[in-house]
Amino acid sequence: MRDADELLDIVDEDDRVVGQAPRGEVYARGLRHRCAFVRVRDAEGRVFVHRRTAAKAVFPSLYDMFVGGVVGAGETYDEAALREAEEELGVSGLPRPVPVLRFLYDDGAGRSWWSAVYEVRCELPVDPQKEEVAWYGFLTEDELELRLAEWPWVPDGLAAHEHLRARRAMG
Template sequence: MSAADEILDIVDENDRVIGQLPRGQAYAEGLRHRCVFIRARDAQGRIFVHRRTPTKLVFPSLYDMFVGGVVGAGETYDDAALREAEEELGVSGLPRPEFVLKFLYDDGAGRSWWSAVYEVRCELPVDPQVEEVAWHDFLTDDEVERRLPEWEWVPDGLAAHERLREFRAG
């Protein structure tokens, strides 16, 4: 099954399921669905940063400071966070990511998705999926901040980063 064929829950502005459709159709029609964003840090506290492959359906070749993806139909945010983190980092036996916050992302062009943000410590050696990750490294918070104006970042990841920063600032 291709990524475009994966079935997603379609949700309303209150994150209630109102239907189910293939990912490709949901994207094409701009239908609201669910996503998870997981900030993965290594044993030294550095953030996993990567550049997406050019074959990704959304935001190809852009940089991201989160791993994650869509929540499948009937899947919980928590289960999706663990699945996506293990898949993209190429590890198994990862601790369950900790939920931090949820927000409704809006791309400004009429498309939006519910975005659950998590954090996880990954002390395992990573082996990212070649289909998902073209380049990766662990960067300090300061290095990430320095790269924000230099690299082209996925817009929803930037929004999650800003929300997380605001949340931490309290």
């Protein structure tokens, strides 16, 4: 199945399923759907960061501090988080990602999705998908903070990062 034909659940502002549509139609019409974001850390606690390929339909060539993607029709956030993390990292046998928070991403310009944020430790050697990942590395928190002002980042990933930062600040 081509990516554009993949069936996605359409959800309302309360994350209730209200229909289904192919991914291509979801993107073209700006329909609200679901996504899973996974912050991956290596054995030393560094964060997996990558630059998306130029061929990506959404946010091409931008940097991201999460792996993940859309939740398929009938799929749970948990299932999508594990599937997407293993696919993008090129690993199998990854521990189940731990859910941390959920928020509604909306850029005000027709891009809106419910976003479930997870964390996982990956001690396996990674071999990221060439179709998804143009460059990758593991950065310390300090290195990541420095790069936030220097590199062009995916806006939904930045939003997820800010939600995580706010959650940590609240204790």
